[in-house]
Amino acid sequence: MVAVNIRGTTRLYAVLGDPVAQVRAPALLNPLFAQLGLDAVLVPVEATPAGLGDAVRGLTAVRNLDGLLVTVPHKMACRALADRVTEAAALSGSVNAMRRLPGGGWEGANFDxxxxxxxxxxxxxxxxxxxxxxxxxxxxxxxxxxxxxxxxxxxxxxxxxxxxxxxxxxxxxxxxxxxxxxxxxxxxxxxxxxxxxxxxxxxxxxxxxxxxxxxxxxxxxxxxxxxxxxxxxxxxxxxxxxxxxxxxxxxxxxxxxxxxxxx
Missing domain, CATH: 3.40.50.720 (NAD(P)-binding Rossmann-like Domain)
Incomplete structure (x- = not known):
C-alpha cells in the first residue's frame, strides 16, 4: 500500500464507471504517481448513465483535474462527450481515457x-x-x-x-x-x-x-x-x-x- 499525501497542489484524475467497486486503475496508477514523484492522485467516481453528462461537465469545471479514465458502461457515451478523438477511438466508437485539450475541452483515446x-x-x-x-x-x-x-x-x-x-x-x-x-x-x-x-x-x-x-x-x-x-x-x-x-x-x-x- 502506497501512502498518498493529498495537498492543495495535488493534481486530480478520476475513473468514471457504474459500478466502480471493481476498478483496479487506482491500485496501479497511484503507486506510479508516487514512483515518478508526481503530486497527483486517481480516485474512482461512480456516475449513472443518466447522470454521466452532468458528472463530466462538473469534472470539467474542476481546474486541478487533468484527466479521466472511463470504464463500464460509459465508454461509448464518453466518445460523444469528447471534442476530439484518436484514430483508434474513432474506429471503435469508444474511449477509455480523456485528457484536457490546451484550448479547452477533451481529447479521447481508447487503449483497451x-x-x-x-x-x-x-x-x-x-x-x-x-x-x-x-x-x-x-x-x-x-x-x-x-x-x-x-x-x-x-x-x-x-x-x-x-x-x-x-x-x-x-x-x-x-x-x-x-x-x-x-x-x-x-x-x-x-x-x-x-x-x-x-x-x-x-x-x-x-x-x-x-x-x-x-x-x-x-x-x-x-x-x-x-x-x-x-x-x-x-x-x-x-x-x-x-x-x-x-x-x-x-x-x-x-x-x-x-x-x-x-x-
Missing amino acids: GEGFVRGLRTAGHEPRGATVCLAGAGGAGSAMAVALLRAGAHVTVWDADPDRAASLVSRLAPHFPGRLAAAPGHVDADLAVNATPMGLRPGDPLPFDPAALRPGTLVADIIMSPRYTALLRAAREAGLPVHHGEPMLAEQIALYREFFGLG
Missing part, C-alpha cells in the same frame, strides 16, 4: 485493445493469424476488435444485442476486408474472449460455454476482479488454458503515461 494485445503477447500468445471469437461489441469489445484486427487476427463478434454487433462489423469491415464477421454465438477459434460485463456481479450468466469450445482454445476475460471469474473457472474445469483480465490494464500503463504526459 492495444493493452489487451500487448498482454496476450507478453504471455506468449501471438494474435497474428489467429481466429478470435469476441463476446461483446460495446466500448471495450469494439476497441479490442480494432486492435486484434490491426494485429492480423480474424475476428468473429457476438453480442447480446445483434444490432450492436452488426453495427460494429459494418463500421470496421471496410478497413479490414475479409477478416471480420458477426455470428450468433461462438464458433471454433484459437482464442475466445469475454469483453462484456458478464461476470462483474454474482449470478451473472456466462457469456459463452467454454465446454463447447474445441480443445486448446485460449479463454480470456477482461474482467479483473475476481481474478478467476466464473468464465475462467469454467474454462479451467473444461481443461482449457486461460488468460486473466489484469494484464490488459497493466500493459496500458505506458500508454497512459504517454497520453497524459506523466514522464
Whole structure:
C-alpha cells in the first residue's frame, strides 16, 4: 500500500464507471504517481448513465483535474462527450481515457485493445493469424476488435444485442476486408474472449460455454476482479488454458503515461 499525501497542489484524475467497486486503475496508477514523484492522485467516481453528462461537465469545471479514465458502461457515451478523438477511438466508437485539450475541452483515446494485445503477447500468445471469437461489441469489445484486427487476427463478434454487433462489423469491415464477421454465438477459434460485463456481479450468466469450445482454445476475460471469474473457472474445469483480465490494464500503463504526459 502506497501512502498518498493529498495537498492543495495535488493534481486530480478520476475513473468514471457504474459500478466502480471493481476498478483496479487506482491500485496501479497511484503507486506510479508516487514512483515518478508526481503530486497527483486517481480516485474512482461512480456516475449513472443518466447522470454521466452532468458528472463530466462538473469534472470539467474542476481546474486541478487533468484527466479521466472511463470504464463500464460509459465508454461509448464518453466518445460523444469528447471534442476530439484518436484514430483508434474513432474506429471503435469508444474511449477509455480523456485528457484536457490546451484550448479547452477533451481529447479521447481508447487503449483497451492495444493493452489487451500487448498482454496476450507478453504471455506468449501471438494474435497474428489467429481466429478470435469476441463476446461483446460495446466500448471495450469494439476497441479490442480494432486492435486484434490491426494485429492480423480474424475476428468473429457476438453480442447480446445483434444490432450492436452488426453495427460494429459494418463500421470496421471496410478497413479490414475479409477478416471480420458477426455470428450468433461462438464458433471454433484459437482464442475466445469475454469483453462484456458478464461476470462483474454474482449470478451473472456466462457469456459463452467454454465446454463447447474445441480443445486448446485460449479463454480470456477482461474482467479483473475476481481474478478467476466464473468464465475462467469454467474454462479451467473444461481443461482449457486461460488468460486473466489484469494484464490488459497493466500493459496500458505506458500508454497512459504517454497520453497524459506523466514522464
